[in-house]
Amino acid sequence: MSPDPLAALSIRGIEKRFGSIVAVAGVSVDIKLGEICGLTGPNGSGKSTLFDCCTGLQKPSTGRVYAQGLDITGWDMHRIVREARVIRSFQKAVVFRALSVEENLVLCGQMIAFQGMASTFGVGPASRHRVRRLREQAGHLLELVGLSHMRHATAGQISFGQQKLLQFASMLMPEPQVILLDEPMAGVNPILIDRMMENINRANQEQGITFVVVEHNLDAMKALCHRLLVLSRGELIADGTPDAVVRDPAVVEAYLAG
Amino acid sequence: MLTDAVVNGITAGSVYALVAVGMTIIFGVLRAINFAHGEFYMLGTFGAWWGIETLDLPYIVSIPLALIIVAAIALAVGVLVMKRLIDQPFQIGIVATLGVSLVLQNVIILIFGGAYKMFDGGWIEPVEILGISLSEQRILIVVAALVIFGLLELMVHRTRFGKTIRAVSQNIEACKVVGVNVPVVVIGTFVLGCTLAALSGVLTAPVTVSLYGGMGTSITVKTFAIIVMGGVGNVSGTLFAAWILGLMESFVASYLGLQFRDAVAFTALIVVLTLLPGGLFSKRERF
């Protein structure tokens, strides 16, 4: 059970208990570099908790997580993002509502442009140059996701679907290796869902970013993912191509029972 | 001297507990720190003093009179101010209740003058218990605190109003959805909480003797410490936290010096919070 140093994420025996409740019951799985991997399962099956354990929001009770061989178990979230280049999204908290669309992107790019903490206090020409570069990069990304026209709008005032697109664009700013998306299509209208899938595919193909996507929308998952994982009651019950997995009797039963 | 310190701590703690429990239930439903809470304590003593001095009533009659007066004032404040705090960010509550506190304090100064008054009533004859001498009034305070906390526990867990209060403090949105009249609950809780503060004021007035407009301010600050230690919104936690604070203060004052009392109490509070961020009696932070 040694970690695969080439895997984008190597999850080894992750278990998470809250008192007597077991949310994740010993999951081990490798996410290969360059993959778009779906993670699904009924409500309460432990998908979000597994995400949390991989990204530092929660510490696993036992088990370890590796990113390309780097042991990131128990690291703080900000360190995982900065040093392991593994970034995640949240279901509800999507954008920084008081900031403008552009500022949201600049903020997310800062961790690369301003490495040391002292540099973040800089206001000289060098810092201004860095911010200008970030704005240029932001402008480019906004064009890609189709939000250029609302660059200066306050993020809290654009529609929820647009916020999700903004969120996605933000996550590309720090040039991550792995992106974990927590229900990117929930609450988004069909037209924007298509645009979202297009964006994910493009980022995957052009930048080689690995994706792990938690989603209930099975049709979208089938179209998007190279591989599908199914969790039920904290255990991994299926792992394979989307077509194979949706026909798996264990999966069907889990959904019917759930 | 040790028993003295314990008895002193418990009696002082009971006074704090009566004031603090009002604040904690108000906090529960409203999630707002009531900076004017000490002022209702002050109004209670002034109400009773007014009854005794101006209407020439005996102390026992002036108690309900004071409570009725304060409840009426609290109702007015509740309708005019507190009701509007529902769903507002908490700093709005701070400024608004600071305003209420300034108004109440200075209206009293305007009506009765800034000078201190003397409270002439109550049962202050000392009695000996376990070799410790204390006034009957203090025994009354401790008994009253126990009775009131018993009643409050019953109310919170057994009555419809109590259950509604708990429901509102746990999830105000859900309560609105199921048709709970949230403003009524908030105002009702506010009036109840303020009346409890006033009761504490009336009961302690015979032992604190003097009254003046600004007397509520320090009570408010101590009350904050207690409700945070007790775990905000926790009725029995408040009583124990108040007793613990009373005991702590009593020991510091007895063995270290009165001038260090508040500082040591707050240092202890900081230590407690550092170790148990949710307070002493709350499994998790509820608000």
Next chain:
Amino acid sequence: MAMTGVNVHGSYIYANPRHGLRAAGFAVLVIALAAAPLVAGDYQLHALIVSMTFLLPALGLNLILGYAGMLSFAQMAFFGIGAYSSALTAMRWGTPFWLNLVVGGLAAGIVAVPLGIPALRLRRYSFVMCTLGFAVIAQTIAKNWISVTRGDLGLSQVPRPRIALWNGGFEITSITSYYYLALVLSVLAVLAFLTLVSSAAGRYMIAIREDETLAASVGTPTWHYRMIAFALSAVFAGVGGSFYVHYFTVISPTVFDPFYANTVLVIVLGGGVGTVGGVVLGSFLFVAVSEALRIAPDLRMIAYGLLLIVIVFACPEGLLPLFIRKIRFGGGTHVP
């Protein structure tokens, strides 16, 4: 939706220093203030000085509350620490004024760090209580450390500021010179504040205020930045305290009383938390209101209290948004 920390009201104007309107407004205000001694009497100048004295701790509170999302009552404790350390340095060693300012700011900032280590792990009300407790403890120390602070007697005849110049310098004594000193300090403080909040670090602080978890997910070391915000807010307060003590030339433990802390709180919340203009407006307006009400000493605090209640419900985001709206509708100026 903040998952941790104090939930600050949702929508206000983001501090973008590039707003032309803001820069113009700031310039007009500074010019108007610079010209004030031509028309204002000593009393009015004094009131303006008091406003500017409170502006510094208010900016500090704005940083910690408006930009890092935590309500602190320790602000006036830091103000007091700055005042005491600055006064003691000046009285013992006759140090120049600018050095006293630095000493006051640094002393407050340094004390903030060990306090912040336990306090910043706390959330919301526990944090509020912790900072309130700190003010009480600071007052007790000031009262009981008699060999240094002279206890309740306080320090008096604190030297007036000496401004060192090539020709030897001069001592600030007249109210007009104090006024200009306060104005220079305030302008510098506001500029420093604007610079800070528009830097990358400022963006991180706003992110923490908005949503601490989300901020961490974009690589913000949240604890560090909250600590920095806390320490810097103390520095602002300490510098304010330093100016205060050299203006009033007296300091006693009463500086730790809730009165001061409440004044600063009202300035920030009433003016507009999370905005620089709001705090500037707040400090002038609330001192002006409290002074204007002196016409009726007996009714003064009642009226002040009523005003607080009315203002907070009429414009819960502080007075600044109200003013901006007026400008927008009245002058047709578009604020993006």
Next chain:
Amino acid sequence: MPTLTRRQFAALTASTIPFSALARPARAQVAGNGGPLKIGLIVPLSGPLARFGGFASHGAELAVKQINAAGGVNGAPIELMRGDSQGTPVEAVSAARRVISDDKVQVILGDIASSATIALQPVVEDAHVILLNAASSNPDITYKAGVGGYKWSFRSYPTDELRAKVILQFGAEQKHFTRYAVLSVDSDFGRGAIAFSKKYLPQFHGEILSEDYYKDDETDFRPVLSHIKSLNVQGILSYGLPDATRLIVRQILELGLAGKVTLLGSGEFTYPDTIKVSPAVLNGAVEAAAWAPDLDNPRSLQFVADYRTAYGTKEVPNVHSYTHWEAVYLLAAAAKAAGGTEGSALRSALEAIDYDGATGKIRFDSHHQAELPMFIYEVEGGKSVEKGAFIAKVEYPA
């Protein structure tokens, strides 16, 4: 060390001349210069110290009313502008600046809180306005006034050094006490008086066994009193607040300490309202006061009667009522002597004044400190009994 001269109280009262006889020839100044006498009264009217500001305010207002009813000063009525200091330096200076700048007062009367008074000193110095203090106790106020620096600051209130000394002397000579506990207010008044007491303790062979200071809104003294009970002390040195005194007395009674310890110091121990709380506790209590309502002096008794007529019989004037009332009369006398209210003339008149107040002659020394007596009262049989008046010269640090 101050030289202490003890006089018989009777002699002091005998020398008191009725106020109407005070008129003395005006100096060689043109009458009416500087306009009517305008006094800015800066005291706490809100906040926790408002309870003292109220008394001071009533006293000063009564004096103004009386003087104006009798024709005013130099033919013009006195004008009194009140300003709220909240007992804080910031508010005191703001209030003072306002009355100086807008109302053009020639005199500031105030504050009660020492820190506020000290903050006012440089302000009046720059504005060339007189500051007359009639209530603060911080010794710095006069150390740094007159030849000490501030030429415009005056204090017409006896010093706490005198107060602390006479109490210890009375305790040693009359009561033969040696064992003391301290329970004073945590302010410059309470702490300052105890600091002076420590200076004189060796001289009177006393020792302090415990030392506690209470906050001005303290309500629970039981822990301290329990501690004091275990120490077997004879006297409690208490320089405190009158309303706290009542609590202390009641809690002494509660703890069964009545008759076992004696309160000495200052805190209205001998006022009828205080004695009413518990005569058993207060019997033998010794108060050193700058003034007391039962001072056996016709002018003082008339003041008490007028005050109670004006503000309701229930309100007994306190020492601040009296000192501020007398201070207004003192200023009126100075204005009369100066023949006007022009600043420097008024100041010279104050420096030279020889004024007969209800408690004795008011004359300012080189530090602008009035030499005023301390009265010793003792509770005997539930009644306040005057034991003598003491006066001393203050010795200033070099």
